[in-house]
Amino acid sequence: MYDERLSAPLSLWLLPVAAGLTSALILLPYGLTASLVAMVLASALSSVALGSYGSPRIRVVQGVLLAGEARLPLxxxxxxxxxxxxxxxxxxxxxxxxxxxxxxxxxxxxxxxxxxxxxxxxxxxxxxxxxxxxxxxxxxxxxxxxxxxxxxxxxxxxxxxxxxxxxxxxxxxxx
Incomplete structure (x- = not known):
């Protein structure tokens, strides 16, 4: 009947890129390898965090409202x-x-x-x-x-x- 995912807007997806670049710059004095590893890890971790934050759904199915963790009969x-x-x-x-x-x-x-x-x-x-x-x-x-x-x-x-x-x-x- 109704299904909506409360996904994060595209502009927020610049945050994982910024986190990766910042981490790379911080670890650049330790070498290029450390810098690249930090960039990949920071980007991946912040992408996972942002993805889970933008993953709740609101659904109305079979007489039940499902909203995030809540489940209530209509x-x-x-x-x-x-x-x-x-x-x-x-x-x-x-x-x-x-x-x-x-x-x-x-x-x-x-x-x-x-x-x-x-x-x-x-x-x-x-x-x-x-x-x-x-x-x-x-x-x-x-x-x-x-x-x-x-x-x-x-x-x-x-x-x-x-x-x-x-x-x-x-x-x-x-x-």
């Missing part, structure tokens, strides 16, 4: 509020609640705030950095609506069968 989610750049800044600073789950990426300036309605969960809301907050909100609401419809049909089917006698069940194989 039925425990409340209102989804898309946040523009200004509101997103407010919700990640002075409006934020320390109990909230925040999947925050500083290079993504828009977000979605989703209420958590589960009374057993102390998390009041999810703050999700996303490049497509309106689309994600629509997908969450559509998923919640389809679950409500499915539960309503299941309840109607059960009440229609209440007056009927259940068929005898046998654990023996038929035939």
């Amino acid at each position: 039925e425990v989610l409340g209102q989804a509020l898309p946040l523009d750049r200004k509101e997103a800044l407010a919700w990640r600073t002075w409006k934020s609640d320390p109990r909230a789950f925040m999947l925050l990426r500083s290079y993504i300036h828009t977000a979605l705030r989703v209420e958590v309605t589960d009374p057993a969960d102390p998390t009041p809301y999810l703050y999700l950095s996303t490049r497509h907050p309106q689309r994600l909100a629509e997908v969450i609401e559509a998923g919640r609506a389809s679950q409500r419809e499915g539960q309503g049909q299941g309840a109607q089917g059960a009440s229609a069968r209440d007056g009927e006698q259940p068929e005898p069940r046998s654990d023996r194989p038929v035939g």
Whole structure:
């Protein structure tokens, strides 16, 4: 239904290059080999770090919201509020609640705030950095609506069968 990777922008990928060049310059007095090894190692390590930082995904699949480490069924989610750049800044600073789950990426300036309605969960809301907050909100609401419809049909089917006698069940194989 929805899948977004919060990958780092191309401009941030200049950092591993800068780290490699800086390391090479620092170790240049120890020889060209040490300088090249330092450049390769620093570039590789910082690339891995940047890649893992930019690897979280936000997904909505089969009635479940997966956001980074969080996994919540759509039925425990409340209102989804898309946040523009200004509101997103407010919700990640002075409006934020320390109990909230925040999947925050500083290079993504828009977000979605989703209420958590589960009374057993102390998390009041999810703050999700996303490049497509309106689309994600629509997908969450559509998923919640389809679950409500499915539960309503299941309840109607059960009440229609209440007056009927259940068929005898046998654990023996038929035939």
